[in-house]
Amino acid sequence: MSEEASGAKAPIKIKKYANRRLYNTATSSYVTLDHLCQMVKDGVDFAVFDAKSGDEITRSVLTQIIVEEESKGQNLLPIGFLRQLISFYGDNMQQMLLPKYLDFSMKSFSENQEKMRHYMEDTFGSVFPFGQFEEMSKQNLAMFERTMQLFAPGADGTGAAGGEQSSAPQTDSGKSASDIEALQKQIDAMQQQLKKIGEKSS
Known part of the structure; x- marks a missing residue:
């Protein structure tokens, strides 16, 4: 076509x-x-x-x-975020999962911002609903922080630290196939939460 x-x-x-x-x-x-x-x-x-x-x-x-x-002083990227992002380079598992999640998260955040803008235009002159938008911003920020912790070097995707060694096949990055599956499930769950946030704001 x-x-x-x-x-x-x-x-x-x-x-x-x-x-x-x-x-x-x-x-x-x-x-x-x-x-x-x-x-x-x-x-x-x-x-x-x-x-x-x-x-x-x-x-x-x-x-x-x-x-x-x-x-130019348009500092949108926190130093902590930049440091963590740099640390992810070279890890095959993180390179496979993180870009997909960040792309989805930014699209969802942009959609929420657009809904906020339209809402303000439609309600211009009335009492501005700071509480609703503040809560949406907090939820979005919490999602980003949770994701960065999830992918942080040394994380096993299950919240356990120093636990039993998995017998599942290992990837090039040292993570097991079960770890990758667990991370993917958590990403899918967070994506669903982001969708719900967008639906509540509409």
């Missing part, structure tokens, strides 16, 4: 040259990281490719944007 028939629109192609210049093929003009940052905020989908090799480098460019924003 073609893009036109399906209604899907291909991401705008951005080329990155050796001199670090970024070229927007849709507008036939050079852009900056600030331009790409605004495109993200506007919901404009794009993909970045190395002009020489043709390799997609969208992830690294988006990471650059985050670094730029953080350097």
Whole structure:
């Protein structure tokens, strides 16, 4: 099925040259990281490719944007979160499960934020329901903190520390297959809780 028939629109192609210049093929003009940052905020989908090799480098460019924003004082990422995130690199099990959960969590959080915004617009002029939004924020934050503890190095996924050794097959990261299954079940349970939070706010 073609893009036109399906209604899907291909991401705008951005080329990155050796001199670090970024070229927007849709507008036939050079852009900056600030331009790409605004495109993200506007919901404009794009993909970045190395002009020489043709390799997609969208992830690294988006990471650059985050670094730029953080350097401007837009500190959204707590130091503790960054330290824990760095510690997860190199662990095959965490690399398999954590990205999926974080992606789902951010989407759920964004949906809740949008519902808050619409609610405020619909009730402008009335008493602002601080309690409801404060509770939603606390629940979202608790979910993130619980997840980071769940994936923390040394955690066994069951809350036990120094207990009996499992006889289940071990993964490359030293975790057993049963540990991975337990982690996945906890992730699924937390995802369901996040859905319930969104439903309560609607």
